[in-house]
Amino acid sequence: MSTAATNSRLLGDFHIHTIASGHAFSTLQEVIASAQSRGLRYVAITDHGPARQDGPKLDYFKNLRRQDSLRELPGVHVLVGVEANIINSWGDLDMPSKLLSELDIVLAGFHNATGYGGSSVAENTRALVGALEKNRIDVITHIGDPRFPYPVDLEECIAAAAAKGVLVELNQSALHTWKPENVAHYERVLALLAKYNMPLLMSSDAHISYTVGNVSECERLLANSGIDPLATINYSEDLIRKYILKSA
Numbered sequence: 575m576s577t578a579a580t581n582s583r584l585l586g587d588f589h590i591h592t593i594a595s596g597h598a599f600s601t602l603q604e605v606i607a608s609a610q611s612r613g614l615r616y617v618a619i620t621d622h623g624p625a626r627q628d629g630p631k632l633d634y635f636k637n638l639r640r641q642d643s644l645r646e647l648p649g650v651h652v653l654v655g656v657e658a659n660i661i662n663s664w665g666d667l668d669m670p671s672k673l674l675s676e677l678d679i680v681l682a683g684f685h686n687a688t689g690y691g692g693s694s695v696a697e698n699t700r701a702l703v704g705a706l707e708k709n710r711i712d713v714i715t716h717i718g719d720p721r722f723p724y725p726v727d728l729e730e731c732i733a734a735a736a737a738k739g740v741l742v743e744l745n746q747s748a749l750h751t752w753k754p755e756n757v758a759h760y761e762r763v764l765a766l767l768a769k770y771n772m773p774l775l776m777s778s779d780a781h782i783s784y785t786v787g788n789v790s791e792c793e794r795l796l797a798n799s800g801i802d803p804l805a806t807i808n809y810s811e812d813l814i815r816k817y818i819l820k821s822a
């Protein structure tokens with residue numbers, strides 16, 4: 575990483591929900607305006623995939639990627655993406671591969687109310703590793719997070735993600751209450767990402783425009799572990815190009 579391309583200001587937030595997700599509160603326009611006012615250069619719109627009961631339908635994503643006006647906004651590069659759902663033990667996602675390939679960024683994870691009913695660590699791990707094998711995925715969201723009933727074998731999943739160059743996020747929404755079990759979980763994630771030599775990505779997982787670009791608790795976790803937040807992907811144009819835009 576060249577230090578010249580590392581900024582002291584957060585450059586990007588790549589996990590954000592709009593009102594289209596059904597349980598979030600801000601429009602696309604409000605999210606983008608918030609990103610612009612915070613000086614973010616990159617903002618990803620990653621609404622929940624269609625398997626969630628309250629999520630948008632496939633046509634939302636098909637149409638969103640055709641909105642060329644999003645490519646021409648001053649100061650900010652809008653990435654059109656999805657937070658896809660892993661929907662079965664074989665690792666299928668709730669979006670056809672053609673559409674996944676046409677989006678700017680694909681996040682994937684387990685969520686409630688999607689029809690997925692994994693009931694053991696072994697089954698969830700098989701599903702997540704299978705998802706990595708079968709699908710175009712750029713980021714795994716809230717991996718094994720204790721807030722969700724889908725524990726996984728963290729090391730097996732992070733090793734599989736690292737082998738594919740797939741990022742594993744640190745999730746602000748999981749950390750903002752600073753619950754000891756959540757903090758301990760993400761400390762383990764951090765240690766495994768270091769073991770497998772993976773760069774760090776912080777996500778707001780914002781569900782309202784006011785928290786776009788807020789990764790303060792992710793930064794606190796890093797600082798507690800002696801890691802400089804400025805070394806994360808979010809502060810580095812070079813790392814964003816390499817791991818998110820895949821253009822380096």
Ligand SMILES: [Zn+2]
Nearest residue numbers: 657683715716
């Ligand atoms: Zn999620």
Ligand SMILES: [Zn+2]
Nearest residue numbers: 589591657779
């Ligand atoms: Zn999310």
